[in-house]
Amino acid sequence: MHPNPIFHTRSDAANLAFAREESFGILALSSEGLPLISHLPFLLNDAGTEVEVHIVRSNPIARALRAGPLPAKLIVSGPSGYVSPDWYGLEDQVPTWNYVAVHLSGTIDLLDPGEMPGVLDRLSEQFETRLLPKTPWVMDKMTEGVAERMMRQILPARMQVTGVDGTWKLSQNKPESARLGAAEGVSDPALAQMMRTPPEG
Numbered sequence: 001m002h003p004n005p006i007f008h009t010r011s012d013a014a015n016l017a018f019a020r021e022e023s024f025g026i027l028a029l030s031s032e033g034l035p036l037i038s039h040l041p042f043l044l045n046d047a048g049t050e051v052e053v054h055i056v057r058s059n060p061i062a063r064a065l066r067a068g069p070l071p072a073k074l075i076v077s078g079p080s081g082y083v084s085p086d087w088y089g090l091e092d093q094v095p096t097w098n099y100v101a102v103h104l105s106g107t108i109d110l111l112d113p114g115e116m117p118g119v120l121d122r123l124s125e126q127f128e129t130r131l132l133p134k135t136p137w138v139m140d141k142m143t144e145g146v147a148e149r150m151m152r153q154i155l156p157a158r159m160q161v162t163g164v165d166g167t168w169k170l171s172q173n174k175p176e177s178a179r180l181g182a183a184e185g186v187s188d189p190a191l192a193q194m195m196r197t198p199p200e201g
Contacts, residue, residue, distance in 0.1 A: 015166035105163035
């Protein structure tokens with residue numbers, strides 16, 4: 001995360017809302033001194049205190065968690081892009097990279113395998129609801145026995161969230177004219193829009 005406090009002005013509620021909307025991140029933890037990392041979809045509860053995921057049994061993270069809970073971070077990335085100094089309209093500038101990222105810190109632990117159907121139902125419901133008016137996919141559509149066999153290959157896990165931090169690096173440290181000039185140059189339309197109206201809280 002960039003250390004400049006000007007990029008850390010968003011509230012925990014705003015950072016959690018961003019993470020909840022993205023719902024896909026990088027889970028990172030350490031076991032026996034080695035970093036373990038996995039990309040996965042997740043479900044963040046309304047209070048922003050718990051994250052539910054499922055992990056393939058053969059994933060090193062799942063193996064590490066069999067020994068008990070571990071400290072972890074969930075990294076959620078948003079729009080990002082290169083910023084050329086030529087776009088600022090100012091002298092003596094340097095290239096940079098603008099981005100949005102939210103880190104959720106806490107402790108993750110495996111759940112009882114019997115909770116797997118509920119975790120999968122909640123995850124799929126979250127994403128299927130976003131596809132309305134499409135008829136939502138539900139587990140009952142699967143052939144009897146197939147879902148049960150597939151679920152034996154994955155494990156449910158829950159992370160208790162104890163810390164939230166967000167970096168919204170959108171050229172807020174530049175004069176407005178320079179920031180707007182850079183917004184015209186970046187290639188990602190979502191990033192450009194954020195740079196035009198950087199969030200304040």
